[in-house]
Amino acid sequence: MTGTASRPTLEAVAERAGVSRATVSRVVNGGDGVREPLAERVRRAVEELGYVPNQAARSLVTRRHDAVAVVIAEPETRVFADPFFALQLRGISKELTAHDSQLVLLLTEGRDDHARVGRYLAGGHVDGALVFSLHLDDPLPGLIHGAGVPTVFGGRPGWGDGPPDAVPAVYVDCDNRGGAREAVRHLVGLGRTRIAHITGALDQTSAVDRLDGFRDVMADAGPELVVEGDFTPAGGERAMRELLERRPDVDAVFAANDLTAAGALRVLREHGRRVPEDVAVIGFDDMLAVAEQTDPPLTTVRQDIEGMGRLMARLLLRRIDGGVAEPGPEDSSGGVVLPTALVRRASA
Amino acid sequence: MTGTASRPTLEAVAERAGVSRATVSRVVNGGDGVREPLAERVRRAVEELGYVPNQAARSLVTRRHDAVAVVIAEPETRVFADPFFALQLRGISKELTAHDSQLVLLLTEGRDDHARVGRYLAGGHVDGALVFSLHLDDPLPGLIHGAGVPTVFGGRPGWGDGPPDAVPAVYVDCDNRGGAREAVRHLVGLGRTRIAHITGALDQTSAVDRLDGFRDVMADAGPELVVEGDFTPAGGERAMRELLERRPDVDAVFAANDLTAAGALRVLREHGRRVPEDVAVIGFDDMLAVAEQTDPPLTTVRQDIEGMGRLMARLLLRRIDGGVAEPGPEDSSGGVVLPTALVRRASA
DNA sequence: CTGAAAGCGCTAACAA
DNA sequence: TTGTTAGCGCTTTCAG
Numbered sequence: 001m002t003g004t005a006s007r008p009t010l011e012a013v014a015e016r017a018g019v020s021r022a023t024v025s026r027v028v029n030g031g032d033g034v035r036e037p038l039a040e041r042v043r044r045a046v047e048e049l050g051y052v053p054n055q056a057a058r059s060l061v062t063r064r065h066d067a068v069a070v071v072i073a074e075p076e077t078r079v080f081a082d083p084f085f086a087l088q089l090r091g092i093s094k095e096l097t098a099h100d101s102q103l104v105l106l107l108t109e110g111r112d113d114h115a116r117v118g119r120y121l122a123g124g125h126v127d128g129a130l131v132f133s134l135h136l137d138d139p140l141p142g143l144i145h146g147a148g149v150p151t152v153f154g155g156r157p158g159w160g161d162g163p164p165d166a167v168p169a170v171y172v173d174c175d176n177r178g179g180a181r182e183a184v185r186h187l188v189g190l191g192r193t194r195i196a197h198i199t200g201a202l203d204q205t206s207a208v209d210r211l212d213g214f215r216d217v218m219a220d221a222g223p224e225l226v227v228e229g230d231f232t233p234a235g236g237e238r239a240m241r242e243l244l245e246r247r248p249d250v251d252a253v254f255a256a257n258d259l260t261a262a263g264a265l266r267v268l269r270e271h272g273r274r275v276p277e278d279v280a281v282i283g284f285d286d287m288l289a290v291a292e293q294t295d296p297p298l299t300t301v302r303q304d305i306e307g308m309g310r311l312m313a314r315l316l317l318r319r320i321d322g323g324v325a326e327p328g329p330e331d332s333s334g335g336v337v338l339p340t341a342l343v344r345r346a347s348a
Numbered sequence: 349m350t351g352t353a354s355r356p357t358l359e360a361v362a363e364r365a366g367v368s369r370a371t372v373s374r375v376v377n378g379g380d381g382v383r384e385p386l387a388e389r390v391r392r393a394v395e396e397l398g399y400v401p402n403q404a405a406r407s408l409v410t411r412r413h414d415a416v417a418v419v420i421a422e423p424e425t426r427v428f429a430d431p432f433f434a435l436q437l438r439g440i441s442k443e444l445t446a447h448d449s450q451l452v453l454l455l456t457e458g459r460d461d462h463a464r465v466g467r468y469l470a471g472g473h474v475d476g477a478l479v480f481s482l483h484l485d486d487p488l489p490g491l492i493h494g495a496g497v498p499t500v501f502g503g504r505p506g507w508g509d510g511p512p513d514a515v516p517a518v519y520v521d522c523d524n525r526g527g528a529r530e531a532v533r534h535l536v537g538l539g540r541t542r543i544a545h546i547t548g549a550l551d552q553t554s555a556v557d558r559l560d561g562f563r564d565v566m567a568d569a570g571p572e573l574v575v576e577g578d579f580t581p582a583g584g585e586r587a588m589r590e591l592l593e594r595r596p597d598v599d600a601v602f603a604a605n606d607l608t609a610a611g612a613l614r615v616l617r618e619h620g621r622r623v624p625e626d627v628a629v630i631g632f633d634d635m636l637a638v639a640e641q642t643d644p645p646l647t648t649v650r651q652d653i654e655g656m657g658r659l660m661a662r663l664l665l666r667r668i669d670g671g672v673a674e675p676g677p678e679d680s681s682g683g684v685v686l687p688t689a690l691v692r693r694a695s696a
Numbered sequence: 697c698t699g700a701a702a703g704c705g706c707t708a709a710c711a712a
Numbered sequence: 713t714t715g716t717t718a719g720c721g722c723t724t725t726c727a728g
Contacts, residue, residue, distance in 0.1 A: 007470075007472060009704095009705055010705065010706060010707095011705075011706095019714080020714070021705090021706080021715090022707080022715060022717095023715075025708090026713095026714090033713060033714085035713065035714090038713090050470070052467060052470050052471040052472070053471065053705085053706075054408070054471075054704085054705050054706070055471060055472070056403075056404045056405075056408040056413070056472075056704085056706090057404075057706040057707090057720090058705080058706055059720090060402070060704090060705080060706070060707090060720045060721065061708080061720045062706085062707065062708095062720090065404070067452075070453075083431070086433070089453070089455070090455065093453070093455040094457070102454075102468070102473070103453045103455075104415075104451065104452050104453070105418075105451045106450075106451075107437070107438065107451075109442070113445070119400060122400050123400040123403055124404075125450070233637070233640075266641070269643070289581070292581075293610055293614070293641075295643060357720095357721055358722060359721075359722095368699045369699090369700095369721090369722080369723090370701095370724080373723060373724085374698090374723095381697060382698080383697065383698090386698085404721080405721035406721080407704090408703095408704045408720090408722070409703080409721090409722055409724080410704090410723070411704085
């Protein structure tokens, strides 16, 4: 079977099986009301001809696509240094596969791409969208809403607690604030008193929430103990350097994620500070590829990233299957927040 | 514009502009033979109605999908610990976007998934496929070939130098063997004499080629200097431990990739060996997130991963546009092999 | 240069 | 239970 030879159609199968197209269609789609001997004949014809339904024709009439868009709106190169997205993707992929749905990946690299994504979503190519890594000023939510496509967000969207109008946004997030609190409390329990925080990119809610968690516990921490980072190792290095300058007596650092912590660790070593003896360090994410590889291995806040991906996909599929109007039991509240857990290793 | 309200059709636009559907179609698709005043009227109608063509209907008649499948066949969790795929994906995404093509991601986790992928590809959902990380015993090439879809492979496929029959497979790879040679020669130039190699997963051609490169230079190396790894940090650790046991006098290690090298580095430190004084270490890939973060930073062989992704996409699009039968200038040879470059950091 | 009309392959009423 | 018959929205000859 070489080349571009046109695939067999329903019609061909029907002819071969000696039945009508409708009957073949029924068998192909679950074969409910077809008597066994006939159904069997159809199945054999399908087999012999190597028939595969033409999705375009099917979509045209059903208005279903069995495809979901995954939009990753990360203008920085961060997406690709950070295993975070890969893990979510895996969770999503598993869930979609189980549901016979395809994953259309939309990577955006900047402003211009947003329009393209909006157009794609509006074009009715997919049944729904999973959207990640929104930034506060992102025009995407508006575009998506305008496209009228069922959507689930990864991470709490940044427009306060609801989208522009009354429809509650569905999202999945981890308990950033609670996790941060637990991390900082652990540091306090270690007897540390000059605890600093290197934030993530503050145009993302996850970074803001983690900072809030830090402040919940360290309400009286001086402003010089909070340095802005950007979720990258380089940002972590920069911030750590500044921190050591501002407060040479710092004895603990809570970093907004593991990558940031890894950068901080390097600067601390460079400055001859021992970890955890002189400075205790805690990260966030429990990205194994990072947290287990640092020296010393990183104490960090674990979140179930792959699980979040799965859950997002599940919520979306439920919305799609049930129709946009009917929220399921899990998403009635708008957002689902998953718990975190402190993982102790050597760094704190 | 809320809800699932049905999108405007060509017909609606035609009516609004006071022309026929055919004319609207012409304008929407480049507007070749339409006189300006009319074309303008159509464009305005499109704008006002927010018309977006229905891809399913279009595909049904054109048999084009403007979509490409990216198949990543990595049963292990490796895909997700390794930024490698993310980088390729970015390159691919950029190129496809520029060509107005969509990226459908097919992740496979095992045998069962292969059938699903084969079915999908055969189903005529996409115009072509980009396939990665094939293993030697992989049934995928056969399925893909049977599906009759234009395909470009990432990495030299493992079936010798050609696919089952005469059609030469198109692939993009880096010069694994040459890069390995350069790395090992560098070690030799450093005066090292007991140079070991930790291989990658030997069911992949990249690992085999790198091993061959090692042997090209170290033809007389004892078999105990070659230990099998699997491209993961854990594999690197295991291999390094075994190596130290077999040959405590080892003074250099060429690891099959950066992740492996990172694992080896950790074991060396654990054993009190100084790098590079006691043991020089070189990796492969120049994955910045890894190579720059190790202690000491890793000397490694760079390959332009994102560039490979772009090139793969470009070759595929050319095949699609030109028809399967007409190989372009770049792919006439079957495979394209990109050069590598040694990047010196502190570890060797 | 523009319009009319014929499908692309499939599903879903509706009849039989 | 099975077959007949309309389209889904679009492109593309073919006339005009």
